[in-house]
Amino acid sequence: MTTGDLWPTRAETATCTWTKRQRKRRGPEMTDELTPFMTLADTAELIRTRRVSPVEVAEFHLARIESIDSSINSFFTVTADKALEQAREAERDIAGGNYRGPLHGIPFSVKDMFMTAGVRTTTGSFILENWIPEFDATPVRNLLDDGAVLLGKVATLECGTGAPDEGPFPAPRNPWNAEYSPAGSSNGSGASIGAGMGLLSLGSDTGGSIRIPASFAGVVGLRGTYGRVSRWGHVALSWSQDVAGPIARTVLDTALAYNALSGYDPRDPASADLPVPDFTERLGHGVGGLRIGVDEAHFFDDGLDEDVKVAVWAALRTLEDLGAKIKKIDLPTVASSHDAQNLIHSSETHAYHRERITTTPEKYGPTIRSYLRNGALIPAFDYLNAQRIRNRVRTEISRALRDEVDIIASPTTPRAGVKLTDFTTKKRMKPGGAHLAHMTNPFSQAGVPAISIPCGFSEYGMPMGFQLVGRAFDESTVFQAAAAYERETPWHAMHPDI
Amino acid sequence: MMENIESIEVFEERAAISGLGKMTQEDLLLVKQYYDGAASASARLFDLVTLDDEPASTFTPGWVNPMQG
Numbered sequence: 191m192t193t194g195d196l197w198p199t200r201a202e203t204a205t206c207t208w209t210k211r212q213r214k215r216r217g218p219e220m221t222d223e224l225t226p227f228m229t230l231a232d233t234a235e236l237i238r239t240r241r242v243s244p245v246e247v248a249e250f251h252l253a254r255i256e257s258i259d260s261s262i263n264s265f266f267t268v269t270a271d272k273a274l275e276q277a278r279e280a281e282r283d284i285a286g287g288n289y290r291g292p293l294h295g296i297p298f299s300v301k302d303m304f305m306t307a308g309v310r311t312t313t314g315s316f317i318l319e320n321w322i323p324e325f326d327a328t329p330v331r332n333l334l335d336d337g338a339v340l341l342g343k344v345a346t347l348e349c350g351t352g353a354p355d356e357g358p359f360p361a362p363r364n365p366w367n368a369e370y371s372p373a374g375s376s377n378g379s380g381a382s383i384g385a386g387m388g389l390l391s392l393g394s395d396t397g398g399s400i401r402i403p404a405s406f407a408g409v410v411g412l413r414g415t416y417g418r419v420s421r422w423g424h425v426a427l428s429w430s431q432d433v434a435g436p437i438a439r440t441v442l443d444t445a446l447a448y449n450a451l452s453g454y455d456p457r458d459p460a461s462a463d464l465p466v467p468d469f470t471e472r473l474g475h476g477v478g479g480l481r482i483g484v485d486e487a488h489f490f491d492d493g494l495d496e497d498v499k500v501a502v503w504a505a506l507r508t509l510e511d512l513g514a515k516i517k518k519i520d521l522p523t524v525a526s527s528h529d530a531q532n533l534i535h536s537s538e539t540h541a542y543h544r545e546r547i548t549t550t551p552e553k554y555g556p557t558i559r560s561y562l563r564n565g566a567l568i569p570a571f572d573y574l575n576a577q578r579i580r581n582r583v584r585t586e587i588s589r590a591l592r593d594e595v596d597i598i599a600s601p602t603t604p605r606a607g608v609k610l611t612d613f614t615t616k617k618r619m620k621p622g623g624a625h626l627a628h629m630t631n632p633f634s635q636a637g638v639p640a641i642s643i644p645c646g647f648s649e650y651g652m653p654m655g656f657q658l659v660g661r662a663f664d665e666s667t668v669f670q671a672a673a674a675y676e677r678e679t680p681w682h683a684m685h686p687d688i
Numbered sequence: 689m690m691e692n693i694e695s696i697e698v699f700e701e702r703a704a705i706s707g708l709g710k711m712t713q714e715d716l717l718l719v720k721q722y723y724d725g726a727a728s729a730s731a732r733l734f735d736l737v738t739l740d741d742e743p744a745s746t747f748t749p750g751w752v753n754p755m756q757g
Contacts, residue, residue, distance in 0.1 A: 523736075526732065526733060526736055528729075529728075529729035529730075529732050529733050530729075530733060532725060532726055532729040533726060533729055533730060533733070536722070536726060547708075548707050548708065548709060551709070556714075556715070556718060557718075559715065559718075560715060560718035560719045560721070560722055561722055563703065563708050563711075563715075563719045563722075564719050564722035564723050564726060566703075566706040566707060566708055567690075567702060567703065567706055567719075567723050567726070568690065568726055568730075569690065572689070572690055572726075572730045572733075574743050575730070575733050575734060575737050576729075576733055577743035578737050578741035578742060578743050579733050579736060579737060579741065580743075581741060581742060581743060582741055
């Protein structure tokens, strides 16, 4: 299926071929077909119909990174030469009639937690500052095999959970307001896509690290079902919860990326050997008859900002107007998911980093160093108790999704945006209703798919996100509901003035 | 359930037994902040857990069975 089979795009389907001479004459600044916030799907259509070449697209995005990323700090490493080489290869393939699909020639970035062959993979830490892996992580390889073009490696919190500014790089800033953080841990993915640098970014999500930065950047982020996308080649954070997934501008873009990312990989012990559907297939189906569950006690409690509450209820009303049935549900144990997360995350992260944190602790920043050390002090029975409670959280969510509703909805975060000065790990780890991952943690623990889509702006002008959660391996219904909402609302088409 | 540790000296001793080696006082206090948060979480979960609760098995086919739950 091509993107043209789905929704109308700005690109006409007229056929023409580009030539080297045309490309040289036009250059990135003169490519009037391309705009900074164009979607992946629209760009793919321009490439497919040969109105722009992959080289033009790569040059356009590299020029944008060059011109604006010094104020955003989203890229750790820009792989300009490699990108242009891959783009030229894509151009040759397409000219030769070997169009591979909607990711062919599409520029993407990768959170610096994923290994990339020949490109340094730092995890945002001095501990791996100069590490150059010899192979690509499976999700990176999947995107490259579909002809996507690697622009570079984008920011992560140190080792996926530390501070944003205690490693070798400056803290990324939110493209909507430089005083705000894009949160984390896929902060570079959210910030770069929000700023129109690249069309797709590969992130990873343990307790909310795809959905939270997507929400704060006003873009779409999907944490798929645990086991759907291989994590082979991802530097682990918390094995039992880590998931790789896409951040992009729209639901369609995210679904196109997820098509490429999904599939069985025997090198990841949690990888699911299940058929992968075409996730774009049901995007136009609407929400008529879908039952959407809301647990007000946990997701609309006192810790929620009024702006967010109003925006998410408005989003639910939109879905109701489109034919969905909104139903109250009760998930009593999700209130304990943050406590379970605290113990599981700390223990697993310590286990992964044990050797380095005990032999070269000075190479870690103070925040992550303290956090990793704490993991050594959690007894096994506390880790297991946390897993027992997590199992209850998972069971409650799975039962609600099996017996009562098709989708669970909630805000993505309790507030819209967080100032850079407030974004310290110490503050993020504070238990309670205002914790940034309050809404996302329970679904990470349940292993079910969850998407964040834009649903408005706060009174201080920061984007807000709306989370839709589905049954395990039923990402299609999640995409279906998200696409229906997106079609009815303008938020995904808004972008920062940058 | 994790123990509440008030004394920084006792905490330092516990950290050393756990293989964390010598730390600066500043680092020790930072680790203790995390520890205190984890100990509170542990106490709340201890009150909640029952004999019927089994731990989640994360790397078995059951984990990825959409019908489980």
